[in-house]
Amino acid sequence: MGISSKLGNLGVVTTTLETAVNWGRTGAMWPLLFGLACCAIEMMATQASDYDMSRFGMELNRATPRQSDLMIVAGRVTRKMAPVVRQLYDQMAEPKWVLSMGDCASCGGVYNNYAVVQGVDEIIPVDVYVAGCPPRPEQLIHGILTLHEKIKGERIRDWA
Amino acid sequence: MQIPAALNPVEEVKAKFGDALLHHKEFRGETTLIVNPDRLVDVMLFLRAAPGLVYNYLSDISAVDYYPNDYGDDFKSDFRPERFGVSYHIYSMLYNRRLRVKAFAAEEAPQLPSLTPHWPAANWLEREIADMMGVKFEGHPDQRRLLMADDWDGHPHRRDYPLGKETVAFSFNIEDIQKNKPIAKE
Numbered sequence A: 001m002g003i004s005s006k007l008g009n010l011g012v013v014t015t016t017l018e019t020a021v022n023w024g025r026t027g028a029m030w031p032l033l034f035g036l037a038c039c040a041i042e043m044m045a046t047q048a049s050d051y052d053m054s055r056f057g058m059e060l061n062r063a064t065p066r067q068s069d070l071m072i073v074a075g076r077v078t079r080k081m082a083p084v085v086r087q088l089y090d091q092m093a094e095p096k097w098v099l100s101m102g103d104c105a106s107c108g109g110v111y112n113n114y115a116v117v118q119g120v121d122e123i124i125p126v127d128v129y130v131a132g133c134p135p136r137p138e139q140l141i142h143g144i145l146t147l148h149e150k151i152k153g154e155r156i157r158d159w160a
Numbered sequence B: 001m002q003i004p005a006a007l008n009p010v011e012e013v014k015a016k017f018g019d020a021l022l023h024h025k026e027f028r029g030e031t032t033l034i035v036n037p038d039r040l041v042d043v044m045l046f047l048r049a050a051p052g053l054v055y056n057y058l059s060d061i062s063a064v065d066y067y068p069n070d071y072g073d074d075f076k077s078d079f080r081p082e083r084f085g086v087s088y089h090i091y092s093m094l095y096n097r098r099l100r101v102k103a104f105a106a107e108e109a110p111q112l113p114s115l116t117p118h119w120p121a122a123n124w125l126e127r128e129i130a131d132m133m134g135v136k137f138e139g140h141p142d143q144r145r146l147l148m149a150d151d152w153d154g155h156p157h158r159r160d161y162p163l164g165k166e167t168v169a170f171s172f173n174i175e176d177i178q179k180n181k182p183i184a185k186e
Helices: A017-027 A039-047 A081-092 A102-107 A138-154 B010-018 B037-049 B122-132 B174-180
Strands: A071-076 A097-101 A129-130 B023-029 B030-035 B057-065 B085-094 B097-105 B111-112 B136-137
Touching: A039 A071, A039 A097, A039 A102, A039 A138, A071 A102, A097 A102, A097 A138, A097 B122, A102 A129, A102 B037, A129 B174, A138 B030, B010 B023, B010 B030, B010 B037, B030 B037, B037 B085, B037 B097, B037 B111, B057 B122, B097 B111, B122 B136
Parallel strands: A071 A097, A097 A129, B030 B097, B111 B136
Antiparallel strands: B023 B030, B057 B085, B085 B097
């Protein structure tokens, strides 16, 4: 931001293209509406009035992958569910990000058995891992803000 | 209406089917009949319909894998002729009592006659056993898997099925695990 905005005169704002694009991407990042297990309950609490994810531009979850930017994998991914999760990820339009919420999605958690994928990063690339069983809404918001920090650091050559 | 007096299921089945009743036992008030798999459906339909028995509610079907274990338990304390035991738990609403009918299936290609054509409640119970334990039910109208994916390999409830897919990670082996872990591409 230039000196003019600090003086209260918002007539002209100068910035870089990267900053403007990343500001737009982080300011209205719509998650995909789906939950797999108990972490989804905390994800719902994060969106409800107490914690209110709309403060960060996430006021609505899109129920279709075509309109989503962020996939929050909330819960354990079974091997039967894994092809479905991968297909949802493939259907999301670029740019897209994945947040692995909770221990089960991150590494299998307590479910070290034949039926559960040992970390969703075996089937889709993950940007941010959030620990906890389940994570509290503050932790999920911290994970989302961490993702915002990552996106703000992206350069034009990364996506060009 | 006159309700006929309750009869002893062990004696009735023994009188009607003779040698098809392989074994019977009583443990803590629970009666178990072990029957020949060839006559299983006949026994079950007899227990359901005969006056004095009327076990008209099929409450559960479960399967047990009597696989030899490392604890020295050779299972000779009980009547266990084959590896897989399938238990049919039936309940008489009229007399308020329960009965367990058991049949054994061989380790090689385990198979039992299906109860579903006669008793629709057996449908998903038998599908679950065929899925998780691998006991095939001959004559079942719908032989797809119930719980696991259609292309799943093996039957997870068998005792010789591996429990976990990955080694538990500790600080001394985390590097090895991370090296072999499949990581997804974009």
